Amino acid sequence: MIPPQSLCTKCVFTLIPVGDIYPTTRRAKIRVVEGYMNQAGQFPEERIAISHVVLIASMHFLAVAALFVPSRAGLLCLLVMHVITGLGVTIGYHRLLSHGAVKTSPFIRGVFALFGTLSLQGGPLLWVTFHRAHHLWNEDRRDPHSSARGFLWSHLLWMFYKNPNGFSQMRSRTLVRDLSSSSWLKFLDKNAMAINLTAAAIFFVIFRRMDLLLWAFPLRIVVLWHCAWLVNSYCHRASLVGKERKSILRNSFLVAMIGYGEGWHQNHHLRPDSANFQHKWWQIDPGWMVIRILEISKLAKRNYKTRSGKRLGQEFRGKRIAA
Numbered sequence: 001m002i003p004p005q006s007l008c009t010k011c012v013f014t015l016i017p018v019g020d021i022y023p024t025t026r027r028a029k030i031r032v033v034e035g036y037m038n039q040a041g042q043f044p045e046e047r048i049a050i051s052h053v054v055l056i057a058s059m060h061f062l063a064v065a066a067l068f069v070p071s072r073a074g075l076l077c078l079l080v081m082h083v084i085t086g087l088g089v090t091i092g093y094h095r096l097l098s099h100g101a102v103k104t105s106p107f108i109r110g111v112f113a114l115f116g117t118l119s120l121q122g123g124p125l126l127w128v129t130f131h132r133a134h135h136l137w138n139e140d141r142r143d144p145h146s147s148a149r150g151f152l153w154s155h156l157l158w159m160f161y162k163n164p165n166g167f168s169q170m171r172s173r174t175l176v177r178d179l180s181s182s183s184w185l186k187f188l189d190k191n192a193m194a195i196n197l198t199a200a201a202i203f204f205v206i207f208r209r210m211d212l213l214l215w216a217f218p219l220r221i222v223v224l225w226h227c228a229w230l231v232n233s234y235c236h237r238a239s240l241v242g243k244e245r246k247s248i249l250r251n252s253f254l255v256a257m258i259g260y261g262e263g264w265h266q267n268h269h270l271r272p273d274s275a276n277f278q279h280k281w282w283q284i285d286p287g288w289m290v291i292r293i294l295e296i297s298k299l300a301k302r303n304y305k306t307r308s309g310k311r312l313g314q315e316f317r318g319k320r321i322a323a
């Protein structure tokens with residue numbers, strides 16, 4: 001976490017980091033990456049996940065194919081599914097499951113987790129494991145998508161590996177021990193791909209149009225992927241202050257609008273236990289608006305008594321998590 005005074009608070013669209021800790025020159029950027037390597041000058045040992053590479057590449061191919069069959073109905077399907085699955089990620093996966101910032105009934109929680117699963121970003125337990133590791137070891141060696149390895153790594157490349165940054169999901173299961181008693185979450189986690197394929201098949205059986213299918217699934221999923229990935233890449237930048245690596249965070253109006261509030265990422269890291277990412281009146285947070293509607297309808301309750309991000313980290317640190 002960085003001291004707020006090191007950031008420009010006057011810019012409307014982004015909080016531009018100022019001062020000499022932001023790595024603006026090529027040489028400074030190289031220093032950040034070098035600071036990341038081990039003493040032998042190597043990155044952690046990693047194994048390529050062929051299935052991930054094939055999935056991401058083929059989805060992009062199908063997304064481009066969708067653009068050759070433009071359709072107004074397809075665009076409508078894309079937008080509706082984007083909203084449902086985008087809220088599933090920001091409310092379900094992120095604010096509800098990862099940080100416990102919202103309390104709901106198991107049914108509402110299960111529905112949002114299902115919506116998140118339909119974003120094809122992995123099952124809920126996998127997503128939460130990666131995300132809690134990100135908060136716990138922010139920009140450090142065990143942060144799977146640490147921006148210390150550059151924009152492309154934190155945006156996309158980290159997913160090409162089974163153990164990004166040497167991170168082991170198996171050895172980090174204690175990160176989600178509070179959620180692993182839920183058989184529904186475990187079911188979604190194990191069958192995330194099958195659930196997405198089944199949803200696509202049901203969609204095709206109902207509408208019987210290939211163009212709608214291409215827009216509602218591959219194109220919508222790829223668009224949502226990049227909306228979410230920009231939070232890790234555009235809103236994060238690692239920098240060295242002396243020998244210590246710091247995380248420079250950025251709020252972005254654009255990323256917040258396409259990511260249902262996720263773009264207020266500096267706000268989120270400053271207060272990870274808050275369900276509301278909006279710290280100023282103009283920082284519109286659609287995810288928070290939906291939570292407020294649920295709260296007014298007595299279907300959800302913000303949980304201010306949850307552990308702060310810092311204390312959450314200390315607690316997990318105490319469990320000797322190896323990664």
Ligand SMILES: [Zn+2]
Pocket residue numbers: 134231232236265269
């Ligand atoms: Zn972050």
Ligand SMILES: [Zn+2]
Pocket residue numbers: 094098099131135268272
């Ligand atoms: Zn978070």
